Amino acid sequence: MNAPNRMGNQTIVYRNTPWIAASACAAGPREAQGPLGDRFDLVADTPDFGQESYEQAEVALLREACRICLDKAHVGEKSVQAMLGGDLLNQIMPSSLAARSLRIPFLGMYGACSTMSEGLLVGGLLVDGGYAAPVLCTAGSHYATAERQYRFPLEYGNQRTPASQWTVTGAGVVLLAQQGDAVYGKPLAKLTRGCIGRVVDMGVNDANNMGAAMAPAAAATLCAYFDDTGETPERFDRIITGDLGYVGSELLLEWCGKMGHSLPRERMMDCGLTIYDPGQDSHAGGSGCGCSAVVLSSYILPKLQSGEWQRVLFMATGALLSPTTSQQGETIPGVAHAVVIEGVR
Amino acid sequence: MNAPNRMGNQTIVYRNTPWIAASACAAGPREAQGPLGDRFDLVADTPDFGQESYEQAEVALLREACRICLDKAHVGEKSVQAMLGGDLLNQIMPSSLAARSLRIPFLGMYGACSTMSEGLLVGGLLVDGGYAAPVLCTAGSHYATAERQYRFPLEYGNQRTPASQWTVTGAGVVLLAQQGDAVYGKPLAKLTRGCIGRVVDMGVNDANNMGAAMAPAAAATLCAYFDDTGETPERFDRIITGDLGYVGSELLLEWCGKMGHSLPRERMMDCGLTIYDPGQDSHAGGSGCGCSAVVLSSYILPKLQSGEWQRVLFMATGALLSPTTSQQGETIPGVAHAVVIEGVR
Numbered sequence: 001m002n003a004p005n006r007m008g009n010q011t012i013v014y015r016n017t018p019w020i021a022a023s024a025c026a027a028g029p030r031e032a033q034g035p036l037g038d039r040f041d042l043v044a045d046t047p048d049f050g051q052e053s054y055e056q057a058e059v060a061l062l063r064e065a066c067r068i069c070l071d072k073a074h075v076g077e078k079s080v081q082a083m084l085g086g087d088l089l090n091q092i093m094p095s096s097l098a099a100r101s102l103r104i105p106f107l108g109m110y111g112a113c114s115t116m117s118e119g120l121l122v123g124g125l126l127v128d129g130g131y132a133a134p135v136l137c138t139a140g141s142h143y144a145t146a147e148r149q150y151r152f153p154l155e156y157g158n159q160r161t162p163a164s165q166w167t168v169t170g171a172g173v174v175l176l177a178q179q180g181d182a183v184y185g186k187p188l189a190k191l192t193r194g195c196i197g198r199v200v201d202m203g204v205n206d207a208n209n210m211g212a213a214m215a216p217a218a219a220a221t222l223c224a225y226f227d228d229t230g231e232t233p234e235r236f237d238r239i240i241t242g243d244l245g246y247v248g249s250e251l252l253l254e255w256c257g258k259m260g261h262s263l264p265r266e267r268m269m270d271c272g273l274t275i276y277d278p279g280q281d282s283h284a285g286g287s288g289c290g291c292s293a294v295v296l297s298s299y300i301l302p303k304l305q306s307g308e309w310q311r312v313l314f315m316a317t318g319a320l321l322s323p324t325t326s327q328q329g330e331t332i333p334g335v336a337h338a339v340v341i342e343g344v345r
Numbered sequence: 346m347n348a349p350n351r352m353g354n355q356t357i358v359y360r361n362t363p364w365i366a367a368s369a370c371a372a373g374p375r376e377a378q379g380p381l382g383d384r385f386d387l388v389a390d391t392p393d394f395g396q397e398s399y400e401q402a403e404v405a406l407l408r409e410a411c412r413i414c415l416d417k418a419h420v421g422e423k424s425v426q427a428m429l430g431g432d433l434l435n436q437i438m439p440s441s442l443a444a445r446s447l448r449i450p451f452l453g454m455y456g457a458c459s460t461m462s463e464g465l466l467v468g469g470l471l472v473d474g475g476y477a478a479p480v481l482c483t484a485g486s487h488y489a490t491a492e493r494q495y496r497f498p499l500e501y502g503n504q505r506t507p508a509s510q511w512t513v514t515g516a517g518v519v520l521l522a523q524q525g526d527a528v529y530g531k532p533l534a535k536l537t538r539g540c541i542g543r544v545v546d547m548g549v550n551d552a553n554n555m556g557a558a559m560a561p562a563a564a565a566t567l568c569a570y571f572d573d574t575g576e577t578p579e580r581f582d583r584i585i586t587g588d589l590g591y592v593g594s595e596l597l598l599e600w601c602g603k604m605g606h607s608l609p610r611e612r613m614m615d616c617g618l619t620i621y622d623p624g625q626d627s628h629a630g631g632s633g634c635g636c637s638a639v640v641l642s643s644y645i646l647p648k649l650q651s652g653e654w655q656r657v658l659f660m661a662t663g664a665l666l667s668p669t670t671s672q673q674g675e676t677i678p679g680v681a682h683a684v685v686i687e688g689v690r
Contacts, residue, residue, distance in 0.1 A: 003426070003472075003475045003476060003477055003478045003523065004475040005474060005475040005476045006426070006475065006476060006477060009426070009450075010426075010450050012471075012476040012477060013476075052673075053673055055669060055670070055673060056673075081348070081351070081354070081355075081541075082541055086455065088436075089667070089669070090435045090436070090667040090668070090669060091433075091435070091455065091457065091665065091666065091667040091670075092455050093665065093666070093667050093669065093670050093675075096544055096665040096678060096680070097544075097665075097670075097675070097678070099543075099544040100544040100545075100546050100665075100678045103543055103544075104543065105354075105355050105541035105542060105543050106541070106542070106543060106544050106680060107454075107456070107463060107466075107467065107541060107682075108454065108455040108456050108463070108680075109452075109453065109454065109455065110431065110436065110437050110453040110454065110455045111452070111453050112436065118452060118453070121452075122452065122467060122470075125467075125470045125471065125474060125476055126357075126470060127348075128474065129350060129470060129473065129474035129476075130348045130349040130350040130351065131348060131350045131351060131357040131358075131470055131474075132348055132351060132357060132541070133348045149669075178348065196426075196427055196450035196451070196452060196477070197450060197451070198444075198448055198449070198450050198451060199441055199442075199444040199445040199448075199451050200445075201445050320436065320438065320441040320442075321436065321438070322434070322435040322436040322438050323435070324400060324434070324435060324438065324494075325400070325436075325438050325442075328397075328398055328400060328401075330438075330442070333441060333442070333445045335441070335451060335453075337452075
């Protein structure tokens with residue numbers, strides 16, 4: 001018996017096309033100096049955002065991005081029926097603490113840097129199936145907290161390798177509403193499909209080369225989507241990856257080519273290569289849950305709203321590791337979830 | 346505009362009542378000595394389960410529980426359209442590594458010890474809405490890995506406080522299928538409703554008293570469910586909490602009483618008070634993601650299948666903390682998600 005809202009092995013269909021009713025993002029000072037800086041809703045003057053710790057700054061950025069998003073949609077926290085989100089920190093505490101302040105029913109997600117598309121995918125189910133609306137999907141990260149947790153505290157001043165990426169300090173959030181529900185204003189875009197990724201491991205064990213670890217998973221999800229739907233890459237104005245960076249973006253083209261799907265370079269975009277200026281010395285590009293979330297909110301959704309783009313595939317990419325697994329000699333699997341986002345005519 | 350499969354503020358309705366087609370659990374030697382020990386599908390002879398580390402043992406227990414469950418349903422890994430799961434370790438690595446072996450599209454969940462009901466709730470959406478089926482929902486934990494991560498490595502031999510609980514070494518998994526899909530054999534039970542919990546914090550800051558930290562969140566979800574649906578506790582053969590233990594179970598009665606919902610003590614059950622014998626010196630009871638998952642699989646579902654119980658509310662309960670938040674002086678919020686599970690006549 002086939003599920004009715006299903007195509008092939010991994011792809012789901014949102015027949016009721018949930019609307020992206022509103023979106024907002026908040027980011028740190030380094031991100032504000034990048035090419036998208038003037039599009040952010042809120043910029044922290046300092047990395048600690050006036051809080052007692054970087055961890056609390058991460059909480060505050062996420063919480064404030066949520067509040068700005070709800071303000072834009074003229075909706076109170078009490079009216080939001082679910083919040084889905086995650087981050088990179090142990091036990092996704094920043095998201096949990098933000099959910100504590102907002103008092104919105106909360107489903108914690110973890111997909112490393114793939115969390116923004118995982119949240120959209122699952123949030124889309126809640127809205128599309130008529131289980132809850134509106135629903136808030138969130139993701140955030142912070143450079144200082146991620147370095148301290150996964151590698152070394154910044155105070156050690158350790159040297160970064162060329163393939164390393166720079167974790168984005170920032171949070172992006174999206175409010176999903178039922179199609180046609182105009183109380184939140186004109187929608188920015190709509191969700192039409194999703195593709196749940198598999199955990200793929202090609203044996204990369206360099207915790208400073210996330211792009212290489214994630215590229216095979218990204219290729220697997222992308223090829224699964226094309227195989228499931230019979231679509232070609234040309235159906236999209238952009239195929240957008242989360243944070244493959246310079247290294248992973250090249251590897252994605254190689255992997256997909258080997259799997260029989262040639263990707264048109266001019267339609268490819270990586271959020272990690274969009275958020276910083278090459279002169280900002282971020283090595284292989286930006287990364288972190290917040291990277292794709294901030295670029296989605298500040299750059300991708302506005303292009304869909306304006307009509308410059310009609311249809312994009314948004315696929316945040318995650319590297320699944322912890323200091324414990326790295327120290328115990330595990331290799332680094334990746335995962336990537338995709339959603340198809342289209343303009344609302 | 347109200348969502349159609351919705352009741353009140355937090356409750357969702359599964360109109361297509363997804364079937365629990367199969368279930369399995371695997372646990373450690375200490376759990377096997379408890380009152381449910383002879384009902385487990387697999388018992389590890391030693392806490393390391395023949396693996397190189399306790400972390401790898403946790404992965405192996407979860408992976409094997411999944412394989413046994415799929416065997417029971419006569420379904421291959423390739424036919425499973427999604428796996429939803431989580432655990433207590435940083436970056437939910439055991440679940441991610443099990444998903445790597447199984448190659449099933451994977452959505453990572455994090456709700457601390459509430460993960461089993463969170464996974465059922467979201468997995469239920471996938472099946473009920475016709476987005477994917479069958480779907481595997483999983484949760485697991487390990488005493489030695491949890492102690493090492495949240496408190497101290499066992500080798501330190503530190504003394505346990507009276508309110509502390511014993512993290513269950515074990516994993517429980519459930520296969521959800523579309524209603525009426527008989528290819529997996531006779532169903533064990535069905536899902537009819539879910540209630541998404543809010544993050545609630547009453548200021549508990551003792552990392553050795555999880556029951557007190559979780560009880561307010563459990564009370565909030567339970568009272569929200571009763572308020573949303575107009576049901577009374579008498580509608581259930583059992584109201585089952587995940588791991589409140591002796592301390593939290595008493596507090597739940599108190600909190601609910603204060604909130605206007607008197608709970609009948611004889612219908613209450615806590616998985617943390619079911620899995621060990623009082624003589625096993627587990628202090629305030631069992632805990633961990635695996636606690637409610639193992640008890641669900643080995644004790645609750647068989648009672649629904651046999652007809653001894655017709656309808657239960659299953660609410661796993663999570664304490665949201667990490668060593669970082671504890672060290673930085675944060676209090677410990679809790680979260681609890683509930684699903685209503687009924688027998689199939």
